[in-house]
Amino acid sequence: MKNIPISAKIGLFFTSLYFFMAIFAPWIAPYGMAEVVGDVWEPSSGKFLLGTDSIGRDLLSRMIYGGRTTIFIAVMGTILSFTTGAILGFIAAVSGGWVDQLLSRFVDLIMAIPSLIFALVVLSVMPVTIPVLILVMGLLDSTRVFRLARAVAVDIEVMDYVEAARLRGEKLAWIIFREILPNALSPLVAEMGLRFIFMVLFVSTLSFLGLGVQPPQADWGGIVKENKEGIIYGVSAALMPAVAIATLAISVNLVADWVLNRTTSLKGGRG
Amino acid sequence: MHPIVKLVAQRLALSIVLLLAASVLIFAGTMILPGDVAQSILGQSATEQSLANLREELGLNEPAVSRYFNWLGGVLQGDLGTALTNGKDIAESVSYRLKNTLFLAATAAIISVPLAIFLGLLAVRYRDRWPDKLISGVTLTSISIPEFLIGYLLMYFIGVKLGMFSSVAMINDGMTFLEKLNAIALPVMVLVLVVLAHMMRMTRAAILNVMQSAYIETAELKGLSTFNVIFKHAFPNAISPIVNVVMLNLAYLVVGVVVIEVVFVYPGMGQYLVDHVTKRDVPVVQACGIIFAAVYIGLNMIADIVSILANPRLRHPK
Numbered sequence: 001m002k003n004i005p006i007s008a009k010i011g012l013f014f015t016s017l018y019f020f021m022a023i024f025a026p027w028i029a030p031y032g033m034a035e036v037v038g039d040v041w042e043p044s045s046g047k048f049l050l051g052t053d054s055i056g057r058d059l060l061s062r063m064i065y066g067g068r069t070t071i072f073i074a075v076m077g078t079i080l081s082f083t084t085g086a087i088l089g090f091i092a093a094v095s096g097g098w099v100d101q102l103l104s105r106f107v108d109l110i111m112a113i114p115s116l117i118f119a120l121v122v123l124s125v126m127p128v129t130i131p132v133l134i135l136v137m138g139l140l141d142s143t144r145v146f147r148l149a150r151a152v153a154v155d156i157e158v159m160d161y162v163e164a165a166r167l168r169g170e171k172l173a174w175i176i177f178r179e180i181l182p183n184a185l186s187p188l189v190a191e192m193g194l195r196f197i198f199m200v201l202f203v204s205t206l207s208f209l210g211l212g213v214q215p216p217q218a219d220w221g222g223i224v225k226e227n228k229e230g231i232i233y234g235v236s237a238a239l240m241p242a243v244a245i246a247t248l249a250i251s252v253n254l255v256a257d258w259v260l261n262r263t264t265s266l267k268g269g270r271g
Numbered sequence: 272m273h274p275i276v277k278l279v280a281q282r283l284a285l286s287i288v289l290l291l292a293a294s295v296l297i298f299a300g301t302m303i304l305p306g307d308v309a310q311s312i313l314g315q316s317a318t319e320q321s322l323a324n325l326r327e328e329l330g331l332n333e334p335a336v337s338r339y340f341n342w343l344g345g346v347l348q349g350d351l352g353t354a355l356t357n358g359k360d361i362a363e364s365v366s367y368r369l370k371n372t373l374f375l376a377a378t379a380a381i382i383s384v385p386l387a388i389f390l391g392l393l394a395v396r397y398r399d400r401w402p403d404k405l406i407s408g409v410t411l412t413s414i415s416i417p418e419f420l421i422g423y424l425l426m427y428f429i430g431v432k433l434g435m436f437s438s439v440a441m442i443n444d445g446m447t448f449l450e451k452l453n454a455i456a457l458p459v460m461v462l463v464l465v466v467l468a469h470m471m472r473m474t475r476a477a478i479l480n481v482m483q484s485a486y487i488e489t490a491e492l493k494g495l496s497t498f499n500v501i502f503k504h505a506f507p508n509a510i511s512p513i514v515n516v517v518m519l520n521l522a523y524l525v526v527g528v529v530v531i532e533v534v535f536v537y538p539g540m541g542q543y544l545v546d547h548v549t550k551r552d553v554p555v556v557q558a559c560g561i562i563f564a565a566v567y568i569g570l571n572m573i574a575d576i577v578s579i580l581a582n583p584r585l586r587h588p589k
Contacts, residue, residue: 114526242420249415
């Protein structure tokens, strides 16, 4: 614990705080998620710490439940994007030849269309539910993981120990999981933090546009959408998610930086 | 053939192939998904008759391949079809909105590009001192907040609390140029903030990369001032990476515009797209999708072509 730099400690503290709130939301939130408890847009008071929202629900409770939804979707999306992207990237690097060409060109093609636009096109005919959102965002984002995983694996693939495993007659799965994965882990873990943040921003944007999490389910993007009319009257309820998203994003970034530095110095790489 | 001409021609051909493939993907994305498209557009409560009518209207009874070629043929001739929701010609509605979107994006670009390059140079000049640290701090914050929230933050603090500029960016043809500029001041500010961060960071990295070269050391040892070294020796060599950065960010701007238009109720392509995604108006979504993809692919292509042209090693073939 002593060797953790102060910035990483702050990052770890806030990241765990948000995850803690997400997991234990029903016990922490003072009121229910969709419970109407007060007047419209009440200012903050002892009873409602952050005030109330556009139809009189407690904003703090909405924020806590909203964090739960947003973080859950972002975590699931990141897991999906990492497993798909990394496995396909490793397969492309190890197999080479036409498999590599096919996968790489397909990824180039998907990346030639902006993710948000492509997500909107797909969501125009799909039912907007949480599993669909996770699937669409995770698969679109896996293209970026694919590129990184492939680039890292191409460097590892030429090492003697991979050659040795090949000569021993090991199968593709062994080479990927036992030879390449352990050596490619540190850049992938650092990237995971960035992808997670990107997911948080992505799902918030979609919900804000009305194409993400559907009401009455709370999520950070949706809270902005529900309270945006208040801005013109000087009600700051819609700005709360900005604070939450920004602190979460910055703290995860700080942790990711630290992980990257720590793992590279372990390997005697650049400090 | 001269190698530059050959490379540029190859890059052009690649873009056309990419665009065609992207059109297939956009078409497939809305048409060949599991389930019945007509059903998911109209919802569970639709009657058999209305489903059959919609299938007829969308041409769903024909095979997907022939529908794709019909659609593509129309798009190539400038016929984007008609909207399901109001029966209007899509090309007509799009051309007016595209003009507005380009006006917004271009204004943001005119401000952000020179500013980003200047600040990037400043960050290099005062590397690791306070201007550099301030710039990277602001950058980190602004990439940690989604665009639409930056929009509301500015609307709240500048538009409402300070009472400057209008909080909604409604524009119409009757307004003078200055009135229009006043109306779009806030959305332009948001877009500038969003792309400025990326552009500055990447410009800084590109110039620092050039600054490590041997000829820069020579220039420094000749006793030139730091500003002379940066402007006369580093900058010309950094043009190609910087143009690349600028183009990538303009492409990013085109997408960022979608969300910002919704925030400020601006009558552009982005709002048009989002509205019709909510209404499940597939022909409009496809048309907007292909236009956004075309602009994005085009800007990426220009970035690559400029870096081919700016590479001095290609100018004198062996």
